[in-house]
Structures are given as C-alpha cells and as structure tokens.
Amino acid sequence: MLDITSDIQSLTAFxxxxxxxxxxxxxxxxxxxxxxxGKAAAVVQDAKAYQRLLDIAARAxxxxxxxxxxxxxxxxxxxxxxxxxxxxxxxxxxxx
Numbered sequence: 001m002l003d004i005t006s007d008i009q010s011l012t013a014f015x016x017x018x019x020x021x022x023x024x025x026x027x028x029x030x031x032x033x034x035x036x037x038g039k040a041a042a043v044v045q046d047a048k049a050y051q052r053l054l055d056i057a058a059r060a061x062x063x064x065x066x067x068x069x070x071x072x073x074x075x076x077x078x079x080x081x082x083x084x085x086x087x088x089x090x091x092x093x094x095x096x
Contacts, residue, residue, distance in 0.1 A: 001030070008033045011041060025049075 002008075011034045012031060014021050021044070031045040045053075072078050089095065 002033070003030065004095075007031065008035060010035050014044070 006031055009021070009032060014032070014034050021032060025044065025046045029046055029049040031049070033042050034042045034044060035042050
C-alpha cells in the first residue's frame with residue numbers, strides 16, 4: 001500500500017540520497033513514486049517486490065483464461081476436439 005506522506009518523493013531527492021532510499025525500499029517493500037516538477041514521472045520498487053507483483057499478475061492472467069474457458073463451455077461456444085481438427089484439416093487440405 002502506498003503511503004503518500006513518505007512514498008512520493010522528487011527525483012532530485014532520490015538522486016541525492018539514493019542509497020538511503022534503496023534501504024527503505026528493501027525494508028518496506030513499498031514502491032516509491034518519483035516526481036518531476038510535482039508530477040509523477042516514475043515508480044521505483046525493490047526487485048523482490050516487483051517479482052512478486054509479476055507472479056501475481058501471471059497467476060491472475062492464467063486464472064482469467066480458465067474462467068473464460070469455463071464460461072465458453074457453459075454458453076456452448078465450444079466443440080469437441082475431433083470435430084475442430086477435422087474442420088481444421090479440411091479447411092487446409094490436410095489429410096491424416
């Protein structure tokens with residue numbers, strides 16, 4: 001969770017004390033929003049926390065794919081594999 005009192009800093013402040021900010025990133029596992037001219041310009045995050053975020057996103061993507069597939073089965077948007085492959089081969093002039 002982002003803490004707007006400490007997790008939003010200027011890029012200039014980050015440059016001046018980057019080692020201290022890196023220690024904080026490792027300790028808190030929270031991202032740091034860097035601003036330029038008062039506007040958000042970049043987000044810096046600890047590598048392990050970022051990897052965790054990527055893993056969560058990948059898992060969510062896979063779960064969404066399964067959910068969509070099950071929804072297609074319920075709504076009758078599927079066909080048996082043999083039927084699909086027969087049509088696929090016929091459309092492309094392939095034979096077994």
